[in-house]
């Protein structure tokens with residue numbers, strides 16, 4: 598038997614009374630496990646496996662899908678559970694992780710990011726937590742966008758200019774090189790994206806940089822969504 602901490606990414610009913618769960622776990626990365634008889638009326642397992650809980654899972658491994666023996670919610674994250682917007686953000690975060698991670702590949706940095714992101718989601722505004730997750734996630738998987746030089750003329754780009762984002766090439770172009778194909782980013786949005794990529798979450802909160810970032814959260818989210826959509830094609 599093996600034991601690990603994990604978060605539920607998704608679940609689906611299988612056979613008459615069983616359910617298959619996909620978890621992102623601390624020790625084993627993304628794994629699929631079966632919970633036997635979980636849909637029978639007296640099953641106690643179901644309540645322990647409700648997202649967004651941090652769950653201690655005990656299971657028997659198998660070459661395909663292991664079997665869950667017991668599970669215990671270590672933290673049920675009540676303020677996410679009670680808030681429909683935060684629950685949606687939880688889902689978007691784990692789906693993003695699911696999309697761009699490989700099964701059965703443990704990753705300490707990714708675990709640390711998801712673990713602290715859910716903890717932060719319970720405590721802080723969901724918008725800043727989601728944007729921070731996207732930025733740090735891209736950095737960990739080695740796909741952070743190039744924000745330093747213009748892709749076209751190679752000139753250094755400074756924080757105080759507006760730029761274009763070329764989603765096809767995954768980088769920015771200076772004001773002189775923008776084309777109709779690129780997405781316009783104001784200097785403030787550009788600066789916010791750089792802060793999210795480079796500054797630890799705690800420092801962003803301590804310096805109250807979350808306030809200007811949240812004011813532009815719509816544009817910043819659009820940037821990350823477009824960028825990741827494009828990146829996914831090469832994954």
Ligand SMILES: [Zn+2]
Pocket residue numbers: 747748749750751752770771772773774
């Ligand atoms: Zn240029």
